[in-house]
Amino acid sequence: MAVIEAVGLGKRYGSKPAVINLSFRVNPGSVTGFLGPNGAGKSTTMRLMLGLDNGDGSTTFDGVPFRSLQQPMRHVGALLEASAFHPTRKARNHLRMLAAANSIPNARVDEVLALVGLSSVAGDKPRKFSLGMGQRLGIAAALLGDPHTLILDEPANGLDPQGINWLRNLLKQLASEGRSILVSSHLLSEMAQLADELVVIGRGQLITSGPIRDFITSSQRTSVIVRSPDMSVLGPALAERGGYAVESEAGTYSVTGIGQTDLGDLAHEVGARLHELRTREATLEEAFLDATGMSEEFVGQTVRPGHQPGGGAWLPQHGQPPPGPPPGPPPSAPPVGPVDPGAPR
């Protein structure tokens, strides 16, 4: 059982800050997802945690910095990059070399090779390996010392769907044994199924951390779907309570700023009939995009089908966009709420 405690991590490349005063905690018995847009500083953070990069702050594993750990692979297993092996050193020898430094018996090498499904190619040179096989070898290296803590940077890269499923089950199993696991990934749907907790960063700074459920439910894209023939009554009333409604399809509104229970009570108060009332929870991807929307390091342009280069503006067609991203599909009518509560349907 080990707690990872990162405090005040910081790193600059010249004048450009890569990680800024980043603090978080990873608890035993959980998988903590480490999310952030490209260039957010996830890999740099992981390297800082392991003492591979020099920077500010400190990270401890049960109170001990990585560089002070005796036989560190028995405490912390790390996967930082795919294909970190000599192409002509056989897979088994690669692991035996790492094991030798940590007094890990050779029998354990064969155990982890079997665990990751590489027993049949243990005597092969990794230059023949696919990206997924290389990734499995890296995971085997991380597991070699049977560590209580795992730090994995994009471990699912290159894995096929079966491999991803295997990895998910493996990490959940390891977490259930009380280990602390920090995993970065761009596969948000995968992370939604895997992680118990999240640390989200953008431009090197902490955006949020905590249980994944809290992160999703606090998203602006979590909304209440309401269908009512009396929207002309209900619309102004919910606007007064700070709600914001957007018609998502004919007669159906997506409401943010007010919860399902409160909206039901409000409808009762103003005498509006409800034909549908339910909560639509944001996906992790939506919540992530919400949280990191202004933190992207590299932003691509949207290309509209049939768009002619230099051929006009990119403004929305139906007035100003609502504050925050629209829930669900694009609105087919102007929003109902503080902007225009009584808009005709």
Next chain:
Amino acid sequence: MTAAFRYEWRRLWTIRSTYWLIGGTLAFQFLLSLIIAASIDPLDTVLSDGQITSSVVSVGASIGNVPLFSAYIIAMLGVFSFGHEYRHGMIRSTLTAVPNRGAVLTAKIVTTAVVAAGLAFLCALIGLLNAALFLGGDVTVNTSFVWKVILGLVVYTVLFGLCGLGLTGLLRNQTGALALILLFPSVIEGALHILMVIPEGEDGINKVASFLPFDAGGQMFARPLFSDVIDIFGYVPLEPLEGGLVFGAFTLVVAALTGALFIVRDA
């Protein structure tokens, strides 16, 4: 520290390049020393017994103006020691297995030095064997002169290998370091030598030329016959001990610089 040694030792003996470099060095030494030993006529030369044997052992390098080829090959072991870490992205794996960077560097230095010394000595023995087989009837092979030359070329090879290791650690680029360690002693130092030595009357510059590190190191095993001819341009080679100290100091500076940067740089 023992963890770093275990790691480095396993690292060295689990890659193919170690074997072909060692095999290549021994094969090269065997063939070249055999050819030289077979082609020398001891009765038709002004060389002393010690010089004849040394020239076989060093494959001509002890006579001067011929590089110690085996040292160049062995230096590649030093280059690969660090080069593979950076070329194949292994350095982070290495430092997560052994986080003590000082221990990692020390293990690399000691391992490279031990292997280089052992291999250079083995090469010398192969040369001695060929000298004894082909020249033993006419030449006294086993002399203190020869053993001093062997000592010199073993030390030179070790320092050469460590320079390869150090330069690779500095550059963090295997190809660049390989080119540098092969070209610096042969081409770059050679060119500097000519530039410094040719202008006559510039005694100060001539003296500096003898302090070029690889040239100075070469004096540990060089026993040229025509040293007075070289003196024509005012160039006076250092004594073996002086040369060894100069080359050793250069290697020490490279190693210290590598160590300092290895510790402060990001992996």
